[in-house]
Amino acid sequence: MISRLSRIAFLFGLMAACSYSQYSILTFHGDRQRTGWISQEKILTPARVSGGSFGPMWNSPPLDSVTIGGVTYPPHLYASPLYVDHLTMTGRPYAGMTFHVVYAASSNGFVYAVNASSTSRPRSVAAGTILWRTQLNTPTGSLDGGIPLGILGTPTIDLAAAPPRLYVASADAVQGWQVFAIDITNGSILPGWPLNINGDTLAPINQNGPTIWQGTLQMSQRGGLNLSPDGRLLYVPFGAYNDLGAGWMVAVDTATPALASAFAGAPSSAAFANGGMWASGGPAVDDSGNLYSTTGNGTTDTTDVPGYWGQSVLVWGPGTPLELVGTYTPWNYCQMDLGDIDLAGGAAVILPDFSSTDTSTPHLITFGGKQGNQYLVDRDHMPGSLIGRPACSNDPTTDLSLGPPGPQPQFGAPGPLNVFGPYSDTYGQVDYAKGRSTGAFFRDAAGNSFLFVSGSSKAADNSQTTVPPCIVKLRIVISTGSPAYLAVEASENTFGFLSPGSPWVTSNGPNDAIVWILVANVTRSASLAGPNVPHPILYALDPITLKALWISAPAMLNVGGKYNAPAFGRGMVFVGTDRIQAFGVGRGLRPPVRR
Numbered sequence: 020m021i022s023r024l025s026r027i028a029f030l031f032g033l034m035a036a037c038s039y040s041q042y043s044i045l046t047f048h049g050d051r052q053r054t055g056w057i058s059q060e061k062i063l064t065p066a067r068v069s070g071g072s073f074g075p076m077w078n079s080p081p082l083d084s085v086t087i088g089g090v091t092y093p094p095h096l097y098a099s100p101l102y103v104d105h106l107t108m109t110g111r112p113y114a115g116m117t118f119h120v121v122y123a124a125s126s127n128g129f130v131y132a133v134n135a136s137s138t139s140r141p142r143s144v145a146a147g148t149i150l151w152r153t154q155l156n157t158p159t160g161s162l163d164g165g166i167p168l169g170i171l172g173t174p175t176i177d178l179a180a181a182p183p184r185l186y187v188a189s190a191d192a193v194q195g196w197q198v199f200a201i202d203i204t205n206g207s208i209l210p211g212w213p214l215n216i217n218g219d220t221l222a223p224i225n226q227n228g229p230t231i232w233q234g235t236l237q238m239s240q241r242g243g244l245n246l247s248p249d250g251r252l253l254y255v256p257f258g259a260y261n262d263l264g265a266g267w268m269v270a271v272d273t274a275t276p277a278l279a280s281a282f283a284g285a286p287s288s289a290a291f292a293n294g295g296m297w298a299s300g301g302p303a304v305d306d307s308g309n310l311y312s313t314t315g316n317g318t319t320d321t322t323d324v325p326g327y328w329g330q331s332v333l334v335w336g337p338g339t340p341l342e343l344v345g346t347y348t349p350w351n352y353c354q355m356d357l358g359d360i361d362l363a364g365g366a367a368v369i370l371p372d373f374s375s376t377d378t379s380t381p382h383l384i385t386f387g388g389k390q391g392n393q394y395l396v397d398r399d400h401m402p403g404s405l406i407g408r409p410a411c412s413n414d415p416t417t418d419l420s421l422g423p424p425g426p427q428p429q430f431g432a433p434g435p436l437n438v439f440g441p442y443s444d445t446y447g448q449v450d451y452a453k454g455r456s457t458g459a460f461f462r463d464a465a466g467n468s469f470l471f472v473s474g475s476s477k478a479a480d481n482s483q484t485t486v487p488p489c490i491v492k493l494r495i496v497i498s499t500g501s502p503a504y505l506a507v508e509a510s511e512n513t514f515g516f517l518s519p520g521s522p523w524v525t526s527n528g529p530n531d532a533i534v535w536i537l538v539a540n541v542t543r544s545a546s547l548a549g550p551n552v553p554h555p556i557l558y559a560l561d562p563i564t565l566k567a568l569w570i571s572a573p574a575m576l577n578v579g580g581k582y583n584a585p586a587f588g589r590g591m592v593f594v595g596t597d598r599i600q601a602f603g604v605g606r607g608l609r610p611p612v613r614r
Contacts, residue, residue: 047243055459062590096595097580110205243301258297300366308337345401360447391453
């Protein structure tokens with residue numbers, strides 16, 4: 020018999036649950052467009068997060084280590100966690116039970132489902148419990164941060180498929196790169212999967228070849244996966260480590276399953292960088308199914324050769340085969356190629372539409388890169404050729420992005436907005452780089468639109484020392500009959516971020532917004548192996564002033580990966596490190612740390 024008090028408590032809990040519009044995080048930055056804005060969060064408010072009751076809630080057990088060649092590697096999460104609200108499991112021992120679930124994919128080649136909140140019916144399951152784990156393969160080598168190349172790119176989830184599934188790419192020591200479909204209710208690999216991605220499987224479907232696919236240790240799958248609007252096509256991007264190969268975009272037919280089409284960054288047989296598609300944000304997809312990706316550097320002897328697409332934004336039309344329908348290349352791409360200053364540091368963000376009565380450019384994309392610039396481009400009129408890049412230029416006024424009006428300080432002439440400086444055409448590689456993240460969009464109650472971007476400003480153009488600002492608020496300026504442009508609205512001038520991940524914004528509509536950012540706290544070249552690696556830091560910032568609402572205490576977070584981001588659900592923040600660590604509003608938590 021349930022007591023009257025228990026019934027009252029249950030009813031209040033039910034009413035509270037029904038009062039919140041719950042959401043799931045199914046892909047990098049929350050949606051196909053990569054906007055990074057959750058607009059239905061009612062629990063995480065600035066007052067609660069800064070008021071002393073926000074802090075650690077639970078940790079999952081440590082994830083699995085692997086031993087390769089006699090060396091044992093602890094787990095790291097380069098891939099950002101995902102979250103599914105209200106899912107019924109079908110695998111034992113939890114078959115028939117419904118959970119809120121965090122999904123994690125590790126550098127050691129494992130995928131996990133983790134219980135996000137305690138359950139008591141029909142039996143108790145503690146928050147942080149691993150509901151299932153699946154080892155996809157045995158990863159290869161040790162390269163990126165001193166960790167194995169298992170899973171580095173953020174997976175993507177299709178809840179509309181039957182059964183609902185998670186798509187993930189992982190590297191196997193024998194088979195090389197493979198793409199899997201996993202039943203998220205029990206962890207089983209679905210029939211027809213995995214598919215092998217290699218030179219033999221890509222050559223017949225490459226739309227920009229012939230191109231040599233390099234070995235597994237050369238190919239980098241760090242970019243988040245994405246899906247077409249109907250879920251029929253899965254997009255898997257690749258770059259190359261140490262400038263040893265061309266980039267690739269691979270389209271996978273999820274219904275067949277089969278590799279459906281591919282597009283190399285260049286028709287190249289050289290073991291050198293050519294249009295790597297490695298940004299952690301991965302490709303973006305608009306509502307019409309067009310696919311957008313930034314690319315990295317190329318060779319300096321193929322500047323305007325047809326089919327060579329280094330330092331560009333590429334747009335492919337819906338469906339297969341992958342066919343270019345738009346491009347953009349910065350005016351200074353030759354200087355960027357020479358200095359290994361990749362445009363692909365950040366992924367493209369497809370901004371929510373503006374009214375055509377408010378601006379002549381209502382449909383926009385934005386992106387940043389290692390140089391510290393942030394670009395804005397009219398996606399209705401992509402300014403580049405479909406054949407090849409333009410001739411090189413030394414004149415920033417020839418750039419065809421939507422630059423701010425008037426001369427820019429770094430040029431003494433009009434050109435793109437430099438956000439993280441000082442500007443340099445020479446220093447921007449490895450630890451000199453000023454940006455490798457994807458901005459987050461937000462629109463306030465007055466209809467003003469903003470982009471929050473993270474990076475690493477430097478003490479001098481030839482310095483690797485990071486200095487503020489490292490988080491900047493940009494306004495998307497619009498006016499009737501004129502093209503939009505970006506302008507600096509505010510910057511935070513005390514924090515120095517080392518390898519910051521992509522920001523998120525949570526809010527309740529236009530109200531109670533918070534900017535979140537996970538900072539790896541190590542340089543790009545630093546190893547993540549060993550006992551003395553600095554711990555990452557989670558920041559919650561006020562969206563107007565960019566001052567800290569809350570900062571994780573030293574050693575509160577375990578060592579994870581680089582350039583990853585948290586996930587959110589039911590008023591909690593989920594961080595992937597060597598496990599899943601959850602933060603939220605609760606009693607008895609330590610007071611906020613302010614710096």
